[in-house]
Amino acid sequence: MEIKNELKLFDNDFMNHLTQEAGNQIDYWDIRATISVGTTIDFTDQKSTEISSYEITNCGIRTFVNGGWGFYVLKDLDKDLIKTSFLKSIKLAKLTESLTKHKFKIKEVNPINKNFKIKTKRKLVDVDIEEKILLVKHHEKLASNYSKKVKNTHTIYMDSVKSYVFLNSFGSNIYQDLSYLRLLNIVYSQKGGVIQRSINSVGGLGGFEILSTEKAENLSVKTAQESIQLLEAKSPVGGKFTIIADPKLAGTLIHEALGHACEADLVLSKESILAGRIGQEVAFDDINVVDDPSMGQGSKFGLPYELFGSYFVDDEGTPSQKTVLIENGVFKNYLHNLETSSRMNVPPNGHGRASSSSYKPQVRMGFTYIEPKDWNVDEMIQDTKNGILCEDFLYGYTNPTTGNFQFKCKFSYKIKNGEKQELMRDVALSGMILEALKKISAIGDKNTFGFSSGICGKGGQSVHVSDGGPYIRIENITVGGLN
Amino acid sequence: MENTIDIFELANYGIKIAEKKAPNFKCAEIFVGKSEYTNIELEENSIKFSEIGSDHGVSIRIYNKRGSLGFAFTNKLNKRIIEKIIKNAIKMMNAGTADPNFQNLPLKYKTYPNVKKLYDLNIKTLTIEDSIEYVKELITVCEDDDLAISQSGDFTSSCNISYVFNSNNIEVFEKETIFSISSNIIVKNESTGETSNGYESQIKRKLKDISGTNTALEALKNAKRNLNRIKIKTKKMPVILSPKGTINLILNPIASAINAELFQYKRSFLVDKREKVIGSEYLTLEDNALIDGAVGSSNFDGEGVPCKNKKIIEKGIFLKSGLLHNSYTAGKEGVESTGNASRRSFSSVPSIGISNFVIQTGTSSIEEMIQDVKEGIFLNSTGDSANIATGDFSGLISQGNVIKNGEIKQALNETMFGINLLDLFKNIDAVSKDYRIYGPFKAPYVRIKDVQIIGSKN
Known part of the structure; x- marks a missing residue:
């Protein structure tokens, strides 16, 4: 694999030099350096508002001694500058260590010396800007022409190619060639005084072929269709209802409401309601939840690319792997980075992720999902007396300390005596994690298993994540509305 | 440097x-x-x-x-x-x-x-x-x-x-x-x-x-005020917004709604409301970039245009001059840029953003405002945001308390509320003289009458 010129300085000699400099002053160090090259194309109402290209370099040097971390961030990949910054970072770790109350060690793991590359059919750098623009224009046109009710269209194409080197004091030296693409489409429709909007996106790790999939080709028409459908939707009436969540909502619900509380850094800082609950029954006894960011998930959904929530290794050099969170309703594992796994005395499970090399890795999810079971969706609806069928979401959040969560659904249909009825918009759901997990009463089969991808924020950093599941049913959920 | x-x-x-x-x-x-x-x-x-x-x-x-x-x-x-x-x-x-x-x-x-x-x-x-x-x-x-x-x-x-x-x-x-x-x-x-x-x-x-x-x-x-949480029943009642609540429900939505770009695309609930009453007489607001030492202050904006102080809302009336422009939106409308081009960093093209958003404080103390409430809600924060195109808000009270007979009592669990922002602005019946400054926002306590609270108590 061809290593990018500016990253060639991170060779074995350089690594030996750093190892010598560190000596026994510190317990652990790692260096991440990335060069990202990318394009953004932004169109509104069939006109370009931004067409841009960039090249950005990031480098972060992290050091650790006995409970104290140091971090030094720079932007120029100059050998001498990195060497002096490494010494400054060591100083920072030692200073932190002199003040920290919680002393601990990072447990050594086997080093990895490997290169990884995202396979692409059409390399992003080989596609002309003109071709990328044509594609955006095509989607803008499809959305604008969909109906006279369409008032505004907005399409954003973003791609980036990242060359990424990782070194650490365990002897890992990992080089990765990564490739990301995302197409986002927003349509506003209007009828009388009512304005409604819908957003959809496709994307993942791969090349330009991502946009040739059926899902991508239908993107803007689907968005236009949805925004028009929402014009006729009714406002919900607040109260308590049985909810049937589609795969997208079920996935984001499990990500927000359960996943964040599984992050071991929040457990150690006493911010998680799941602290001390390993081995306890926390959910409906027929539910399994896992986080599996390993590569190869896209093909399960018939997609010729990788999901956004997938990675080869995390940003601390730990290989991605499947971790069981809940098995038959019993809480099994937290998600870990090197620090939390060392402190909780378990092997790391590959969840140390950072939004770029300028940020420190935090404990983050990858691809979190509910495993399918045996309910047929139609039967699930027929079996529901007074409920709401909720499809897709606008956003959601959870307070991991209290366990209170809240979600806004994109589409919601009233269910009366087993029949799907009128469409409602802006349905807001709220509940308490530990109560809601036990109120799950049905889990759908593999025929409807689906996922969605997005960007998740924590501590000022954003990373790509995916989540999913089958349709699930939850009893007695609070629904907010304007009336 | x-x-x-x-x-x-x-x-x-x-x-x-x-x-x-x-x-x-x-x-x-x-x-x-x-x-x-x-x-x-x-x-x-x-x-x-x-x-x-x-x-x-x-x-x-x-x-x-x-x-x-x-x-x-x-x-x-x-x-x-x-x-x-x-x-x-x-x-x-x-x-x-x-x-x-x-x-x-x-x-x-x-x-x-x-x-x-x-x-x-x-x-x-x-x-x-x-x-x-x-x-x-x-x-x-x-x-x-x-x-x-x-x-x-x-x-x-x-x-x-x-x-x-x-x-x-x-x-x-x-x-x-x-x-x-x-x-x-x-x-x-x-x-x-x-x-x-x-x-x-x-x-x-x-x-x-x-x-x-x-x-x-x-x-x-x-944190302590958020202990001893209870669920309550659905009911209409007054809500007192803390300074953070005021930012969540009044300042942030207005900051988005007066963005000239949204306005030009007609995606703001304030379109067609210029020079009209959009709130009670207690609502007066300006965007002032010229306050010495303030976080949102600046001499020039992200395009090098001089910054200034702009009156946005005067005693409930949304002023004609109350839109925030960068050079593009100003040129499109044939007016001068208001010096509100905002750039997060060198890596973004200029969008439009506020400088210091200052809401005029009132005369009552927060204690007096609470004392007058027999049964109501003290809302410290919500993680939700309004739909700017319609002004509709429905969401969760992330941190809030019951007010009973003029005193702040138990914290709330799983309590939601819904209101259109124009109704919220019109229902403002008191603004405190006490205020907090959070970044570019100067925010007092604000009392809203008649808000639909959706409780989860059966």
């Missing part, structure tokens, strides 16, 4: 190349941002992480006479790279569509305001050890309290310089400092096992204005 001369030379070189190389050239702009920062993090009420970092970069915007824009950026600062990104930007420009609404980049201004105290010299001598002292203040508050079991938080300092150059002879630069501190305290009621958290932060231009102790004490107060 000292080589200002190099930046000027580099930028002028870039503009010249752009003028020479771009076919059908109309105008170009070079923006340079540089920053240096430190960050100390606290976890489990113990210092855990120290960071020093720097960032810098340059971006170029080039327009041709058809109004097509090309944009490119990088974080390397040398002539070779400038040439490369200009070449890229020209390629992007050539590929773009014509835009007859584009007029020009800002023309040269004769005078700029002279806003003071945007830069605090103390940053030059601030050491990591000094920064740690602020974090130690946080630690002490948590250690000294019986209910507090953990705290996370951080202290950051940063110095930023931004430079704007364009081919219409704009050439400005500004240096500013930002200091911030935050605390998230976890408290536990040992007898019931219930935990809750409280968050507080400060963002200031001046180091001396930062207080770790006050930040942690306020976080602790919020």
Whole structure:
């Protein structure tokens, strides 16, 4: 694999030099350096508002001694500058260590010396800007022409190619060639005084072929269709209802409401309601939840690319792997980075992720999902007396300390005596994690298993994540509305 | 951070190349941002992480006479790279569509305001050890309290310089400092096992204005107020917004709704409401960039246009002048830019943003406002945001309490509320004289009558 010129300085000699400099002053160090090259194309109402290209370099040097971390961030990949910054970072770790109350060690793991590359059919750098623009224009046109009710269209194409080197004091030296693409489409429709909007996106790790999939080709028409459908939707009436969540909502619900509380850094800082609950029954006894960011998930959904929530290794050099969170309703594992796994005395499970090399890795999810079971969706609806069928979401959040969560659904249909009825918009759901997990009463089969991808924020950093599941049913959920 | 001369030379070189190389050239702009920062993090009420970092970069915007824009950026600062990104930007420009609404980049201004105290010299001598002292203040508050079991938080300092150059002879630069501190305290009621958290932060231009102790004490107060949570029944009642609640439900939505871009696309619930009554007489608001030492203050905006003070709402009337513009939206509407072009960094094209959003304070104290409420809600924060196109809001009370017979009582679990913002503005029946400043917001307590509360108690 061809290593990018500016990253060639991170060779074995350089690594030996750093190892010598560190000596026994510190317990652990790692260096991440990335060069990202990318394009953004932004169109509104069939006109370009931004067409841009960039090249950005990031480098972060992290050091650790006995409970104290140091971090030094720079932007120029100059050998001498990195060497002096490494010494400054060591100083920072030692200073932190002199003040920290919680002393601990990072447990050594086997080093990895490997290169990884995202396979692409059409390399992003080989596609002309003109071709990328044509594609955006095509989607803008499809959305604008969909109906006279369409008032505004907005399409954003973003791609980036990242060359990424990782070194650490365990002897890992990992080089990765990564490739990301995302197409986002927003349509506003209007009828009388009512304005409604819908957003959809496709994307993942791969090349330009991502946009040739059926899902991508239908993107803007689907968005236009949805925004028009929402014009006729009714406002919900607040109260308590049985909810049937589609795969997208079920996935984001499990990500927000359960996943964040599984992050071991929040457990150690006493911010998680799941602290001390390993081995306890926390959910409906027929539910399994896992986080599996390993590569190869896209093909399960018939997609010729990788999901956004997938990675080869995390940003601390730990290989991605499947971790069981809940098995038959019993809480099994937290998600870990090197620090939390060392402190909780378990092997790391590959969840140390950072939004770029300028940020420190935090404990983050990858691809979190509910495993399918045996309910047929139609039967699930027929079996529901007074409920709401909720499809897709606008956003959601959870307070991991209290366990209170809240979600806004994109589409919601009233269910009366087993029949799907009128469409409602802006349905807001709220509940308490530990109560809601036990109120799950049905889990759908593999025929409807689906996922969605997005960007998740924590501590000022954003990373790509995916989540999913089958349709699930939850009893007695609070629904907010304007009336 | 000292080589200002190099930046000027580099930028002028870039503009010249752009003028020479771009076919059908109309105008170009070079923006340079540089920053240096430190960050100390606290976890489990113990210092855990120290960071020093720097960032810098340059971006170029080039327009041709058809109004097509090309944009490119990088974080390397040398002539070779400038040439490369200009070449890229020209390629992007050539590929773009014509835009007859584009007029020009800002023309040269004769005078700029002279806003003071945007830069605090103390940053030059601030050491990591000094920064740690602020974090130690946080630690002490948590250690000294019986209910507090953990705290996370951080202290950051940063110095930023931004430079704007364009081919219409704009050439400005500004240096500013930002200091911030935050605390998230976890408290536990040992007898019931219930935990809750409280968050507080400060963002200031001046180091001396930062207080770790006050930040942690306020976080602790919020955390304790959020213990003993109950569920309540659905009912219509008055709501008192804390300063944070006022930001969530009044200031932030208005900040979005008066963005001229949203307005021009007719995606704001305030479209067609100019010069009309949109709220009660208690609602008076301005966007003032000229307050000495304020976080949202600036002498010029992200395109080099002088900043100013703009009246937005006067006694409930949304003023004709109440829109925020950058040069593009202003040109499209045939008015002057209001100096509200905002750039997160060199890597983004200018959008539109507020400076300091100042709501006029009232005459009652917060105590008096609460005393008058027999049964109501004290709303400290919500994680939800309104639909700006329609003004509809429905969401969760993330932190809030019951008010009973003029006193703040138990905290709320799983309680939601819904209202259209125009109704919310019209239902304001008191604004406190007490206020808080959070970043660019000056926010008092605000009382709203008749809000639909959706409880989860059966």
